[in-house]
Amino acid sequence: MSQETNPPASGARVPWQRVHPPVRAAVEEFLGGRVVEAETQPGGFSPAAAVRLRTDNGGRAFVKAVGPEPNADAVRLYQAELKIAAALPESVPAPRLLTGFELEGWVTLVFEDVEGEHPELPWRRDQLDRVLTAVKGMSAALTPAPIDASPIGKVFGSSFNGWRMLLDEETDGLDPWALRHLGELAELESGWAEAAAGDTLVHADLRADNILLNGERVYVVDWPWACLGAPWVDQVMMLPSIGMQGGPPPHELCTDPGAEVTSVVAAVTGYFVRHGRLPDPPGLPTVRAFQRAQGVVALDWLKRRTGWA
Incomplete structure (x- = not known):
């Protein structure tokens, strides 16, 4: 099967080190520790950071963050997600939003780090x-x-x-x-x-x-x-x-x-x-x-x- 027939659901993710420094500092302040491990998650298309973080005090979180470049539509999408994620009740089978904020043009969402794997492809x-x-x-x-x-x-x-x-x-x-x-x-x-x-x-x-x-x-x-x-x-x-x-x-x-x-x-x-x-x-x-x-x-x-x- 060709790449065009079955292309991957992944895009150009931003590594944690390239996230706006004040955003990284704000996330570390919320988590109460310095980030010592940042594992980028490749799934999804937005030109944003999507990383599982571990701090020096053992804290864990999944963080999504996007800035105004190169696609301003991604910022609006993350603003919409922040609003929805903050309102979802615990009965919804979704990771819990721990905090979210906008800072100097960046939108950031901090979720609980849920252990899990995407379904295997081709689908079982x-x-x-x-x-x-x-x-x-x-x-x-x-x-x-x-x-x-x-x-x-x-x-x-x-x-x-x-x-x-x-x-x-x-x-x-x-x-x-x-x-x-x-x-x-x-x-x-x-x-x-x-x-x-x-x-x-x-x-x-x-x-x-x-x-x-x-x-x-x-x-x-x-x-x-x-x-x-x-x-x-x-x-x-x-x-x-x-x-x-x-x-x-x-x-x-x-x-x-x-x-x-x-x-x-x-x-x-x-x-x-x-x-x-x-x-x-x-x-x-x-x-x-x-x-x-x-x-x-x-x-x-x-x-x-x-x-x-």
Whole structure:
């Protein structure tokens, strides 16, 4: 399998030594000791530090920190995550936020250091079944949402207008089926926000690199996109990455024939297909390849769901 077909979910992480010195000092002050070990965690795309720290007094923490360069959008994303993480109740299967702060343009989140490993890739069926069961249970436990959050339609907004945007953009290299049905896909996608609406707190960005397995426990990390949606949204949005990373294809894991699901699948597919055609964002050299690979899987799923020739 080629690198483009199955690209890694990792980007250009910032080592702890390159984090803004006042930020490092503030973290050490909070932890009450000098950092003697900093292990960068590679999963994820943001051009930020993501490190497991150990201090000289035995303290441990997982720290995420991002500055305004090279991508200011990452700062806004971390600000959103700080707000969500601070509000998540202990019932949510996520690492506990110990503290968070903004300092001289940097946003920093300090979490408890949870022991665990990402699911093995290609996906093992036993681990996949554990994760899907945990996601279903999490969705049930977060209905109704225990915290205030924005509706999914507001959070993702025009990002899920991919097919509609492609109506007015260059389409060289677009899949022939998608090009043939572009107008229909734009129409199908247009109702996604209403289809995905609900009162469940959804993570909205589930992938293997946002999941940790610890014994029988499943932890879900990285919540900046958390929003209100239908209880099935997390599973549906996760399935293209599962299929791309060696798991079963989406149509085998989601047999719901509902028009609402198809509308959301259309929007997710349009997002991956269109964004995969865009230039790399500043500081995120790997995300487009990951989106393109998910788009291939999602498009096959969409073809099956629509039944269009």
